Amino acid sequence: MRKFQFYLLLFSLYTIGFGLFFYKFYVLGFPLSEGSEVDIWNVEAHITFDAQNEPAKISFFIPQNTQNFLILSENFVSKGYGLSTSTVNTNRQAIWGINRAEGRQDLYYIVEVNKIKFKKFLDYSPPSQLKQHGFEGHRLLAAEALLSDVQARSADIDSLVVELLKRFNNLQHDKNVEVLLGEQYSIERKLELITQILALSDIHARIVNGIELKELVKEAKLIQWLEVYTNYTWKSYGPFLAKPGIPDDYFAWWRGNDPLVQLAGGNNLHVNISVGLKQREAINAAIKRGEIINPWLLDFSLFSLPIHTQIVYHMLFLIPVGAFLIVFLRNIIGIETFGTFMPILIALSFRETHLLWGIILFSLLAAIGLAIRLYLEYFKILVVPRLTFVLTVVILSMAVLSILFQKLGIEHGLYVAIFPMVILTMTIERMSIIWEERGASVAIRRGIWSLAAAALAYFFMFNTYVKHVTFIFPEILFIILASTLILGRYSGYRLFELFRFKELVND
Amino acid sequence: MNFRLIKRLRKMGVMGVNRRNTWYTLMYNPRRLYSLVDDKLLTKQLAIKAGIAVPELYGIVATHHQIRDMHTLFKQYPDFVIKPSHGSGGNGVLIMSGHYKDMYRKLNGLLMSKEELNNHVSDILSGIYSLGGQPDKAMIEYRVQLHPLFENISYQGMPDIRIVVLLGVPVMSMVRLPTRMSDGKANLHRGAIGVGIDIAKGVTLTGVWKNDIIIEHPDTGISVTDIKIPKWEILLKLASTCYELTGLGYLGVDIVFDKEKGPLLLEVNARPGLNIQIANRTGLLQRLKLVEQHYRGLKNIDERISFAQKNFGAQNISPHKINIRTFFSMDW
Incomplete structure (x- = not known):
C-alpha cells in the first residue's frame, strides 16, 4: 500500500510536471532558451x-x-x-x-x-442554408451530367471535390465544363461553379479568400480556395492541388463572393x-498564443503577477533547484557542508559579487569571524551572547571592507554588504566547534567543501538555461519534487563513503 | 566511480549511511522515541526502573543558580563525571579524578579551578554541547573504575563496548579503546581504536585505528586481539533488553565495564555509526537481513541471544546469501 501510494505520488508529480512542460513547449511554443525569437x-x-x-x-x-x-x-x-x-x-x-x-x-x-x-x-461552425445552385436549361443539364460523371468516379466527398477540381483545371478535357464556364475562366468563376455543382448534390461548400504568408511582398495577391463541409467540419481544398488540403502558408481572410x-x-x-x-x-x-489557446492556464501563471513580484519568483524558483543540487551533493556524493542550505544562500549572494570576488570576500569574512570566535573561546562566553558578538563583528568587518574597497576603487568589494550575515555567523560558529572538536584540518576541509558546493550551486542556479527554464516552466518544480522523493529513498553508497570502506576490501 | 569496489562492498554486505537511514533508522526507530535516548537522563531513569545496572547518578544541575551548590555535592565523592544530558560524540564530558585543595584534578592530571568548572557546567546548561543547541542539563555521575582487563590496552579514559542491536537481536559488536590521540575519549573519529568482538564467544578480533587495521595498541604496544570479554552473555542480554526498554528497533548500546560493578549501561544510540563494520572487517547487511527474516520466530531474550551467537560468530563470515541489488529502497 505504501509502495502503491509512493509510486502514485511520483506518477502524479511527474505527469503534472512533464505534461505541463511539454504542453507549453510544443503546443504554446514557450522557448527553452532566453532571447530566442x-x-x-x-x-x-x-x-x-x-x-x-x-x-x-x-x-x-x-x-x-x-x-x-x-x-x-x-x-x-x-x-x-x-x-x-x-x-x-x-x-x-x-x-x-x-x-x-x-x-x-x-x-x-x-x-x-x-x-x-x-x-x-478545426472550424466546426455549422453551415447556413444550402446555397441555391442557380442552374437553368442546358447549363443545368451540363451540370447534372458532369456531377453524375464525377460521382461515378469518386468514393466520397473528398474524391468528388478533387475530381471536380481536376475537371475545372482542364486537366481532363470535359465538354460539360466548357459549357458551364463559357468565356470566363478565372479561378473565382471556377470555384463558384464548383460550389454550385456541390449544392446540386446537397453538399455545403464555400469560397475562401486569403493571402499567402510565404515571403515579403508589397502587394499581396488575393488567392481563393474551397471549403467543403464534410464530417461536421469545414475542410479546405486548394484549387490546383490533386489532393485535399491547402498549403500551410495560406492565410484565410474572408469567405464568400463579396468583395474585400x-x-x-x-x-x-x-x-x-x-x-x-x-x-x-x-x-x-508564446504568452499571446497561450492567451488565445488556453486562457485559464495563463491566468493562473506567474505572468499574471506584477513585474516586481515576478522578479521575486524568478529568484525564489531557483532555490529548489539549488536545494536539489545539495541533496545530490550530500546524499549521492557525500560531501559535508556547514549547514544544509547554507551553500545555496551563499550562492545567491555570489550572484551580486560574482564568483571570484564572492569567494574571496566570503573567505575573508569567515577568517576574521573565526579568529575572533576562537579568541572568544578563551573567555568562556555563553552561546547567545557569543553569537551576538560574532554577528556584530561580522557586520563591522563588512563595513570596514566596504570602506576599504571603496578607497581602493574595487567596485565588487562593495557587494560584501549583501552577504547573509546570520548565515555567515552560524557558519563561523559551526566551523569553530568543528575546529575545536575535530581539529583545524577537518574544519578547513569542510569549509572548502562548503564553498565548493556554493560555487557549484552558483553555476547551476544562475546558468541562463536553468534560470530561464525554471521561470518559464515552473512546473519543473513538480519534477524536482518527484525526483527529490526518489532520492529520499536512495540507499546506495555515497561516493565518499567508498573511500572510507575501501579498507574492508583490501585483504 | 569505482564500480568494482561498489560491487565488492555490496557482496560483503557493507552498509552505507543512506541504507542505514532509509531502511533501518527511519523504518525501525519512530521519531517520538528518540527523546528517550537523546536525553541520557531519561535513558538512565528508564534503565533503573527496568533493573538494568547503570553508573550511579549523583546529581543533576538544571539551572544556573544550582551551579554554586554543586561543589558541596562534589565534596562527597573522590571522583566523578560531568556530562551534558543531550550531548553527543563525547562532547562536553569531563572526568574528574580527584580533588586538590579547592580545585579538581582532570584525567590528564591538570587542575581545574572552581570557576573554570562553573563555566563548563554553564556552557552545558546553555546548550553548547546539545543537539540543536537547546538548553540542557548537566549530569553528575559515578566515575566507572577501569577493569584490569583493559588496563594495558587503553590510554587514560574508559573503553566502552558497543553492541548494535536489531529488533532485540545483537548483530555486531566492538570495543572502543581510548588512545593518546583520542584524549582519553572512546570515540573513533577522535582517534580511539575500534576492535571487533566475536558475538558468539565474546573474544576480540582485529582492531581499526584511523582506517588502518591493527593488532596492537599504538600507545602501549600490547595486543588487542584474542581478549575474552568476561560475562559476555550478560552483556548481550543487557544490549538485547534495550530493545524493549526504548522501543527502538535499530540501536547501538554502549556498555562500560566497571572493576567491581561489572557491565553498566552507559547510553543508547538511535543512529549507531558504521565504523563497527571496519572494526569487524565485515558488513552489517547480511546479519541485519537474517534478523529481519527470523525475528518473528524468536520468542524471548534468550532465544534472540542464542540466535545471534549461532549465526553471528566470527568463523561464519557472511555465510548468508542476500540480495541487495537495488539502489533504492522502495519496498517498505
Missing part, C-alpha cells in the same frame, strides 16, 4: 479612396484565427473615422464611417499573425495588402 507576420491592408465631401462608409472584411495562424494583435489606423466591428455570416467585418470627408483618404488595418505548429483549430472592401460615398477605391516579417521575442509570442 520567432517570426511574426505583419500584414498591413492599406485602403485608399477619394472622398466627395459627403458621408462615406467603408465595409472591410478582417481575418480571424485560422487553422494555421493565430492573430496576435490587430490595429486600425483611421484618423477621424468611426469604427465598429461585427460578424457577418462567418466573416468578421470592420465598418469605418465619417460624416464628411474631402480628398484622398487613407485607412490602415494592421494585423500580426503567428504560425502555429499544431493544427488544432465596399465603399459608399466616394470613388477610386483601392486596397493594397503588404506582408512584412518581424522578429518578436518567442516568449511574448
